Amino acid sequence: MNIYKVRLSVSLPWAITLFAGAWIFIFVGASFLFTDKTWFGKEGILWLFAVGAVPGLVVALAQFGLSWVEFNEISRIKRLAVKGVLRTRDDPAYYGKCIEKAERHIVFVGGTGRRFFQDFADVNYPTDEKKKLITALERGVHVKILVPTETHLSDKQLEGIRSAKQRCDELRRTFPRQFEAKVFDHPASYALVWIDHEVIVGPVFANMESKNTPVIHLASHNALAESYIANFEYEWHNAKPFTST
CATH class of the missing domain: 3.30.870.10 (Endonuclease Chain A)
Structure with a gap:
């Protein structure tokens, strides 16, 4: 069997999870390798991740809220057939x-x-x-x-x-x-x-x-x-x- 012709089927949720996990792993590794700050120290690695993550979480929650409103409206229309x-x-x-x-x-x-x-x-x-x-x-x-x-x-x-x-x-x-x-x-x-x-x-x-x-x-x-x-x-x-x- 020619391995170059083998096709793999991955669902979109799994592909997104794997992609995000890979980038998190890369950045965490880079944080340890390329900084002399400690994990829990003042302005350390954990603090840097928190500063970067909180704005992203706020945006994600806002997007989730808007999507939820849209989902409810679409569901209501579907119930009306x-x-x-x-x-x-x-x-x-x-x-x-x-x-x-x-x-x-x-x-x-x-x-x-x-x-x-x-x-x-x-x-x-x-x-x-x-x-x-x-x-x-x-x-x-x-x-x-x-x-x-x-x-x-x-x-x-x-x-x-x-x-x-x-x-x-x-x-x-x-x-x-x-x-x-x-x-x-x-x-x-x-x-x-x-x-x-x-x-x-x-x-x-x-x-x-x-x-x-x-x-x-x-x-x-x-x-x-x-x-x-x-x-x-x-x-x-x-x-x-x-x-x-």
């Missing part, structure tokens, strides 16, 4: 990564669903970049779409909802056991994408383009996420079919 905040919903790449990891279900609730299908179920797109929803259906993921009826949409949204309905009909015919779409009889008040244990949710404002509204990314066990999931399940139970098949 907040994974991120997006300034807008217009980020297909962000949603696409979650869809790619889906194993059980994908739920969409929103205004029309037109952009959702354009971004993730465009069969005419030359690459798989905009076919992630179709790919998810092909691997057995269940998909549910929930949108409002046409009576609760603006004239500008009508074209979008009709385009979405056509796409839903196509997906329902292709994946009859995995794809479902329904409508509720009131205006949409929030936009929701629920993928397995991930929930991305945000408000729907009547005077603002939906893609420009902010959203928050939560784990599904977050209290806020659970309230939206419960609302979706209630709406879904009372909704009517959206597809013609």
Whole structure:
């Protein structure tokens, strides 16, 4: 065996400890070899080490205190199960990564669903970049779409909802056991994408383009996420079919 190709794996805490220990050993040895002062004498070796160590300890304690505050804040955020905040919903790449990891279900609730299908179920797109929803259906993921009826949409949204309905009909015919779409009889008040244990949710404002509204990314066990999931399940139970098949 060639010893020059042997690799040693040392964890960072041990590497820091060994490095610090080596330098302490070197300086202690140098103190004995290159000084005539005694260990406990006036302004001796112990006094020199204390003078050097105390400022360092003060700085280290201050740094530790700041790190502890930061650690507590990070821990609090982790307990809230907040994974991120997006300034807008217009980020297909962000949603696409979650869809790619889906194993059980994908739920969409929103205004029309037109952009959702354009971004993730465009069969005419030359690459798989905009076919992630179709790919998810092909691997057995269940998909549910929930949108409002046409009576609760603006004239500008009508074209979008009709385009979405056509796409839903196509997906329902292709994946009859995995794809479902329904409508509720009131205006949409929030936009929701629920993928397995991930929930991305945000408000729907009547005077603002939906893609420009902010959203928050939560784990599904977050209290806020659970309230939206419960609302979706209630709406879904009372909704009517959206597809013609």
